[in-house]
Amino acid sequence: DNSLNPLGEWRLAYLREQLLWNHWKNRKLVTENLTSKAPSDLEKRRFAEHALCHFVTDNYLITSNEKRVMLWDVRSSPVYVSDPFKLLSSDGVDFCSALSNNKVLIVQKTLVQIYYCGSPLNSNWSLEQSFFFDRAEPIPLSKTEEIRNFPLTFGSLVIGNYFVGILSSGEMHIWSLASGTKIKKVQYPYNTNDEVVKVGSSMTTPTDMVVVIRRNAMYHFFVFCFDSLDFNPFTTSHDNQRYPSCAIQNGLLAISLNDHFKVFDYRTSQLVLVVPAEYSVGVLTVDDYFLLITKNTVHVFHTITATLESVLLGLVDQFEDISRLTDIICGKFLIMNHY
Secondary structure, eight states: OOSSOTHHHHHHHHHHHHHHHHHHHHTOOOOOOOOOSSHHHHHHOOOOTTOOEEESSSSEEEEEETTEEEEEEOSSSOEEEEOOOBOSOSSOOOEEEEETTTEEEEEETTEEEEEEOTTTTOSSOEEEEEEETTSSSOOOGGGGGGOOOOOOEEEEEEETTEEEEEETTSEEEEEETTTTEEEEEEEOSSOTTOEEEEEEEOSSSSOEEEEEEEETTEEEEEEEETTTTEEEEEEEEEEOSSOOEEEEETTEEEEEOSSEEEEEETTTTEEEEEEEOSSEEEEEEETTEEEEEESSEEEEEETTTOOEEEEEOOOSSTTOOEEEEEEEETTTEEEEEEO
16 A cells, blocks of 8 residues: 555555454464574584574564574574574573563573563563562572572562562562562462462452462462552352462452352452353453353353353354363463363
8 A cells, every 4th residue: 555544544444353363263273393594503402401492573583492592583484693692501491471661571490580671672682681580689690600509489579560489488579670679578378398389460450469378178269469569358159179279350359260250359258259160161351351161161250240141152163162261362362272
């Protein structure tokens, strides 16, 4: 379109989006292999269990092999661009997240590294910050190679300007990404023999986090509030036969139990909703909604208006049931397995 009217550009973008959605629905895909520039590198590559594979932008991907990190241009067939940086440890990558201001955060055990990748993307990235999240202060880079005894970790989260590192022992370490300083170390309100099994954060304000621990055959649910940097007084416990599925949004906590769902207002410790189910699959969030998913129905609960709508899923075979929940893709598609 050679005119100055922006409608032509908008229409092309709309048509491109519709084409992509149709490819999703019809399972049209192209498989490409990543091959190193040098054959010797391809022969030596060992993709470990915790190897890095992360989209930095829609067009660029980074992968790792031990300390080596490779940048790929995937706009058409994958093309090797450069080795933008080298990891500080060879222990594999446990977590990776794109930050604002053209930065990427990488976690190896408790070692956190923040790299500046530039805009447009640079072929060489600079290390702006590194720290062990279980320590009180950042450790100089010269000492990172010398430390080998990492504590067992559960996982990591980036929530707004906070980085949260979680140890298997029950400690939660909160760092400010803006200042690069440690804000607080928090001990979970449970016994030392308990096990942390799930952590999830809200995508809307208030930005809170649900922590699920297992004690014997019971699952206990706690909510951590970032406004107060402490746990909310609310707690609930349930005997569940499966791995717990839950979600937190707009001050509400939804939990999938064996034959029903429960929604709590954790700010007032009140039970808001109970939805019976012959077989509950799990809970997801999209926008301001909870999706309470059963074997053949999705109950859509609006977390602000408290309205509930049930949608019967039209599966290809009327005798099929949903067997396992997966995820929301692109904010538009509910991807799941069925049998």
